[in-house]
Amino acid sequence: MKLGIIGLPNAGKTTLMNALTGQELEVTAYPNQAAADPPPGIVKVPDARLDRLSEIYQPRKTTRAEVACSDITGFDRGISGDAAAGLFELLADTDALIHVVRAFEDEAVVHDGPLDPLADAAALDLELIFHDLELVETRLERIEAAQRKGIGGDNEAEKRALERCRQALEREEPLRRVELDEDERAAIGSLRFASLKPVLVVLNVAEDRIGAPETEATVATLADHYAGKGVRVFSLSAAIEMELSQLETGEAEPFLGELGIEEPAVNLVIREAYRLLGLISFFTVGEDEVRAWTTRRGDRAPRAAGRIHSDIERGFIRAEVIGYEDFIAAGSMARARELGTIRLEGKDYVVEDGDIIEFRFTS
Ligand SMILES: Nc1nc2c(ncn2[C@@H]2O[C@H](COP(=O)(O)OP(=O)(O)O)[C@@H](O)[C@H]2O)c(=O)[nH]1
Ligand SMILES: [Mg+2]
Numbered sequence: 001m002k003l004g005i006i007g008l009p010n011a012g013k014t015t016l017m018n019a020l021t022g023q024e025l026e027v028t029a030y031p032n033q034a035a036a037d038p039p040p041g042i043v044k045v046p047d048a049r050l051d052r053l054s055e056i057y058q059p060r061k062t063t064r065a066e067v068a069c070s071d072i073t074g075f076d077r078g079i080s081g082d083a084a085a086g087l088f089e090l091l092a093d094t095d096a097l098i099h100v101v102r103a104f105e106d107e108a109v110v111h112d113g114p115l116d117p118l119a120d121a122a123a124l125d126l127e128l129i130f131h132d133l134e135l136v137e138t139r140l141e142r143i144e145a146a147q148r149k150g151i152g153g154d155n156e157a158e159k160r161a162l163e164r165c166r167q168a169l170e171r172e173e174p175l176r177r178v179e180l181d182e183d184e185r186a187a188i189g190s191l192r193f194a195s196l197k198p199v200l201v202v203l204n205v206a207e208d209r210i211g212a213p214e215t216e217a218t219v220a221t222l223a224d225h226y227a228g229k230g231v232r233v234f235s236l237s238a239a240i241e242m243e244l245s246q247l248e249t250g251e252a253e254p255f256l257g258e259l260g261i262e263e264p265a266v267n268l269v270i271r272e273a274y275r276l277l278g279l280i281s282f283f284t285v286g287e288d289e290v291r292a293w294t295t296r297r298g299d300r301a302p303r304a305a306g307r308i309h310s311d312i313e314r315g316f317i318r319a320e321v322i323g324y325e326d327f328i329a330a331g332s333m334a335r336a337r338e339l340g341t342i343r344l345e346g347k348d349y350v351v352e353d354g355d356i357i358e359f360r361f362t363s
Contacts, residue, residue, distance in 0.1 A: 002067070003095070004072045006124065007099055011100040015238040023041050042069070057290050059287055060288055061289045062289070067274065067294075072090050075087055092194070094197065095197070096197055096277050100202050100238070101204065102204050103218060117203060118221055131195075161185070169195075175193050176229060176230045199230065200232050202233075203215070203236075216235075219234075280297050281293065281294060281354070282351050282352075299350070319344075319360070320358040321342070322342045322343070327341075
């Protein structure tokens with residue numbers, strides 16, 4: 001699972017990337033060039049349930065769920081040619097996007113024209129839309145050429161889907177908005193569309209504008225513009241979030257208190273990204289390790305077991321499962337056993353977010 005951070009130059013992508021991953025990549029006040037292949041960072045998914053389980057078990061090791069994240073530098077108005085192709089290549093490799101939109105004023109940080117978050121956001125979106133339109137047109141031409149030669153198969157669902165996509169893109173609407181049935185969706189599944197990806201729009205505000213009325217107003221404007229499935233809009237100060245991420249444990253609390261917030265805003269962004277990606281966490285617990293694992297919503301027990309090790313999926317017999325809330329209510333596994341809240345589940349069990357699972361398997 002991988003997130004990609006996009007945004008116009010100087011929007012605060014690298015700053016947010018550092019905040020999300022705890023890395024210390026160079027942040028510059030001038031637009032910097034794209035790294036050919038930027039190394040992805042690892043985002044650890046904050047989860048209060050995991051913290052609580054770790055307090056109870058006092059394990060030697062506590063391991064969070066992880067999502068990869070890349071800072072995709074170089075998107076700008078009117079990009080084209082090889083540079084654009086390279087960027088879309090990187091983008092195609094992600095499952096969801098974080099689109100950073102600048103709202104902070106700073107004379108020292110270059111911005112193209114007056115600050116206008118909605119115009120900036122729409123300008124980058126337009127680049128994705130143009131890219132997708134080109135994909136659609138190329139594909140349609142190929143299908144038609146093949147049909148003229150009599151070598152095309154039955155492409156009706158694909159052609160129908162592509163025509164609908166073309167119409168939307170020509171209206172400058174992202175493909176996220178296009179309603180397609182299952183056949184149509186499958187037919188275009190191999191095309192690497194950019195505007196189809198779920199997006200978290202992050203409005204990057206000045207530190208003294210966190211939660212301010214004008215911030216809320218801009219968030220509302222953006223939310224209105226992006227209304228529909230697969231988009232969420234947030235505001236935060238990337239600079240503050242980066243500082244928070246670099247503090248030692250214990251140092252952050254007074255700082256958060258001053259800002260009047262309970263936890264860093266990036267935590268919310270990460271959890272929302274996780275949800276947008278259709279991911280859930282299940283836990284394994286023990287004295288050695290308390291760990292959160294990632295699986296897709298709707299996965300059955302053997303598939304979830306495979307996230308830990310393919311041997312467990314292959315030799316799956318059954319799963320002993322207790323929901324997080326039931327476990328906390330019982331206080332311990334022994335008590336949960338007495339209460340009968342630990343369930344034995346078979347291979348058809350659909351794993352739920354927060355399940356604590358022990359897999360039984362033959363090796
Ligand atoms: N005042 C302020 N400056 C910021 C904030 N976020 C980023 N910057 C500054 O904006 C410049 C560009 O940030 P950077 O993260 O490198 O942007 P990128 O080009 O999108 O990667 C740097 O000088 C940052 O210090 C913010 O929330 N507030
Ligand atoms: Mg950068």
